[in-house]
Amino acid sequence: MPQAAERKALERSLKKLNENTITLAELSEIAIRKAVYGLDRLDPGVADDVFILDQEIYALQVEIEKTCVDLLALHAPVARDLRTITTCLKITTDLDRIGRYAKDIAELVLQFHAKEPNPAGTLGKIPRMAEVAVDLVDRATRAFVERDAESVRHIEEDDDAVDLLHDEIFQEIVAQMKAGALDIEVGARYILVTRYLERIADHAVNIGQRVVYMVTGDLAPRVRAAERAKGRPPARDGGPRGSTGDNHRGTDK
Amino acid sequence: MLRSLVKRAAPKAVVPEPEVLQVPPPLTLVDVEDPAIESRNLSVWYARKHAIREVNLKIQRKGITAIIGPSGCGKSTYLRAINRMNDTIRNCRTTGQLLVESEDVYGPNVDPVLLRRKVGLIFQKPNPFPKTVYRNVAFGIQLHYRATKEELDRVVEAALRQANLWDEVKDRLDDSALGLSGGQQQRLCIARALAIHPEMLLMDEPCSALDPVATAKIEDLMFELKKVMTIVIVTHNMQQAARIADHTAFLYLGKLVEYNVTRELFERPTQELTENYITGRFG
Numbered sequence: 001m002p003q004a005a006e007r008k009a010l011e012r013s014l015k016k017l018n019e020n021t022i023t024l025a026e027l028s029e030i031a032i033r034k035a036v037y038g039l040d041r042l043d044p045g046v047a048d049d050v051f052i053l054d055q056e057i058y059a060l061q062v063e064i065e066k067t068c069v070d071l072l073a074l075h076a077p078v079a080r081d082l083r084t085i086t087t088c089l090k091i092t093t094d095l096d097r098i099g100r101y102a103k104d105i106a107e108l109v110l111q112f113h114a115k116e117p118n119p120a121g122t123l124g125k126i127p128r129m130a131e132v133a134v135d136l137v138d139r140a141t142r143a144f145v146e147r148d149a150e151s152v153r154h155i156e157e158d159d160d161a162v163d164l165l166h167d168e169i170f171q172e173i174v175a176q177m178k179a180g181a182l183d184i185e186v187g188a189r190y191i192l193v194t195r196y197l198e199r200i201a202d203h204a205v206n207i208g209q210r211v212v213y214m215v216t217g218d219l220a221p222r223v224r225a226a227e228r229a230k231g232r233p234p235a236r237d238g239g240p241r242g243s244t245g246d247n248h249r250g251t252d253k
Numbered sequence: 254m255l256r257s258l259v260k261r262a263a264p265k266a267v268v269p270e271p272e273v274l275q276v277p278p279p280l281t282l283v284d285v286e287d288p289a290i291e292s293r294n295l296s297v298w299y300a301r302k303h304a305i306r307e308v309n310l311k312i313q314r315k316g317i318t319a320i321i322g323p324s325g326c327g328k329s330t331y332l333r334a335i336n337r338m339n340d341t342i343r344n345c346r347t348t349g350q351l352l353v354e355s356e357d358v359y360g361p362n363v364d365p366v367l368l369r370r371k372v373g374l375i376f377q378k379p380n381p382f383p384k385t386v387y388r389n390v391a392f393g394i395q396l397h398y399r400a401t402k403e404e405l406d407r408v409v410e411a412a413l414r415q416a417n418l419w420d421e422v423k424d425r426l427d428d429s430a431l432g433l434s435g436g437q438q439q440r441l442c443i444a445r446a447l448a449i450h451p452e453m454l455l456m457d458e459p460c461s462a463l464d465p466v467a468t469a470k471i472e473d474l475m476f477e478l479k480k481v482m483t484i485v486i487v488t489h490n491m492q493q494a495a496r497i498a499d500h501t502a503f504l505y506l507g508k509l510v511e512y513n514v515t516r517e518l519f520e521r522p523t524q525e526l527t528e529n530y531i532t533g534r535f536g
Contacts, residue, residue, distance in 0.1 A: 007533040076492050078519040079528045217521025 010075045014084060017067045021088045021095075024060045025141035025207075027053055028095040031102035032137060032200060036130040038109045039193065050106035057099035061092045068092075080214075087214035091144065094203040094210075098137060101196040101203075108189050125172070126193060129165040133197045136162065136204035143208060149215035152208030156223065162201035169194045277524055279509040282517065283500050285311035289453060289483040290335055294349035297330050297339060304330045306507040307349065312500075317475060317484045319498035319515065321491065323530065327507040328487040332455050335485065336372035337365045353453070370397055373446035377458040379438035381430035381445075386413075386422050389430045389441055393449045408448055416444035417474050436467025443474065454478065456486040460493065472497050491531055495519045503527045 031053040038046030068089040071077060077085055136158060143152040173190050176182035182190075209220040288311035297305035305327045312318045320328045330339065337358055339345045350357050358368055381389050390409045394400055400408065409426075413419040418440045422433070430441055439459060446454060456475075460468040475484055475497055488494050494501050495515060502512040503526075511518060511527045522528045529535055 004533075010533070078491065078495070078531050079522050081532050082520065 006075065010071070010077065010081065013067060013071050013075070014081065017064065017071065017085065017088055020060060020064050020067065021092065022141075022145050024057060024064060024092060024095045025144060027057050027060065028098040028102070029134070029137055029141055031057065031099045032105075032134055035102040035105040035109070036127075036134060038106055039112075039130065040127055042109060042112055044110050047106040047110050050102050054099045054103040057096055061096040064088060064092045083214045083217060087144075087210045091207045091210050094206045095141075098200050098203050101200050104196050105193055108193055111189060112186070125165055125169050126190065126197075129162060129169060129194060129197050132158075132162050132165065133201040133204070136201050137207075140204040140207035140211065143211045144214075147211075147215050149212045149218075152211050155208035156205045156220070159201050159205045162198055166194050166198040276505055276508045276510060277526060279309065280511045280513075280523055281309070281311075281509070282511070282513040282523065285313045285500070287314055288312050288352075289314035289354060290485065291352040291355075292331075292334075292349065293352070295331070295334065295351055296348045297327070297334055298344075298346045299330075299342065300344040304507050305334065308504070308507075308509045310502055310509060310512060312483060312485055314483050315479060315481065316499040317479050317486060317497050319494035319501045320485065320487045320504060321489070321494050321501060321531075322504035322510075323535070324489075326504045328504055329457050330507075331504065332457055332485060332487050333374070335453075335455055336369045336374055337363075338369075338374060340365060370449050371451055372453045372455060373449075373451035375439070375442055375446060375454065375456045375459045377461050379435055379442050379462070381433070381438050381441050383429065383431055385427050386430050386433070386441060387426040390444050390448050393445055397449055412444040412448035413441075415447050415478075416440045417470060417477075418444055434467070436463050436470055439463060439467070439471060440474065443471075447478075451482065453483040453485070456484065458487055458489060461489065468493070491519070503530065505530070 031050050034046050034053070035050050037043070038050070068085050071085050075081075136155065139158075140152055140155065143149070170191060173182065173187045173194075177184055177187040213219050290310075290312040292308050292310045294307045294309060295305055296303065296307055308327075308331060310331075320331060322328050333339045334347060334351055335353065335358070339347065347359055351359060353368070353372060356363070382392060384392070387409055390412050391405050394405060394408055410419060410423075413422060418437060421437060422441075425432075430438065433441060439462075443454075443459075460471050463471065472493070475486070478484060479499075486494075486498065498515045500512065501515045501518045503510045503518070503522075503524075505526060511522060511524045513523070518527065519531060522531060
């Protein structure tokens, strides 16, 4: 059991860890919002902002990781303290990946700009998918800030909406490319965008589940996306339902 | 004179113990089916001080159970109640049941000496006798059994080997035990206890006076011993409890607060009091 002075030192470090993690969450959310904004308007000017944010996110992630290792090595934390530190250690990776996907989307926006695609028509579901994915990130990070486990206890069920949109958009893009209505290169990039958004939502779910663990000690059972997809209505043309995001709680590919 | 009589005759105010009321009902989250030791509503008083308050606890056979809690919470009292070491304290009174191998050790036909042969106790501070290393280990055997020199040699060596001390003292058996290091002295005390083949070992902060290397040796020894005997350890060292114990009980103000598998208790304690204690918020 730490003595009073040690407890104070631990609390100082925990406070710093919490502040840094909240900052990281804010930066990641800003990055993805900016990337989606750029995608929506095909505005290449946003990309530079996202690239800078990605660098800041990475630097902060490294700092948080170091703080966590120091805390574990120096204070041998237990109970809530231990859960907070391991949660921060885990979700920094998720937040960093969200920032990285934001950067990937921003890079695609630059390429879209060069090809001047027409994102109207059936591709109109992509902004909707982006909105749902960003909302999941927002909910998960807010739950972390407010230590609110209940708001994210079933967050993986909301992620299914993103997975469903992903499947539907995939089918639409493939159909348009088959019909010659969409340039193959542009279509492939849109598929990448939806893939990134789907992964962002997965990382939001990871964060939400970690918040539940941090607050309550309950670790959510691992349910594969394919298993949950069995309960969903089938996508048109028998598309790759459940084939994406198969490792729901896994790391990036 | 009159004033002093009046003062003496005045009714004593009944002062409630508010802190006791803050202790939540005990929460036992581990189910021990075949306990080696079990206390049922065990209470221990030192005169009017209620040191242990109706503690119900089942201790796993051939496992290590840690008892943690702040100073004065009754950890050592509970431990000493198991082999009736509290009998030696004046005004100490025990109620409830304490079953060792299903027999109430406070029953009418229990011989405390035989009980202590079955249930050894290791103290916080190593307490070897001011005799040779050999005599320290042989002492207990000679107290309880008649043995030839050869038998004695054999048992002493076996006990010292079991305590992982033989290699360090085999050439110093006739030297004074007081010349050994603190860690060696503690292992000698464990060897002394092991020599009479106890079924259970009670350890009252056995490593609190030892450095990390000596502590590691005692902990290694405990891992070996738990294969053949039941160990109950009182410790102030949270990391030690987390490292070695299968189950951990948290006592506060003489009451059992929480009893669970060690990993669970340290990772996600159920009671807020437990959480606050193990994270150092009080104690």
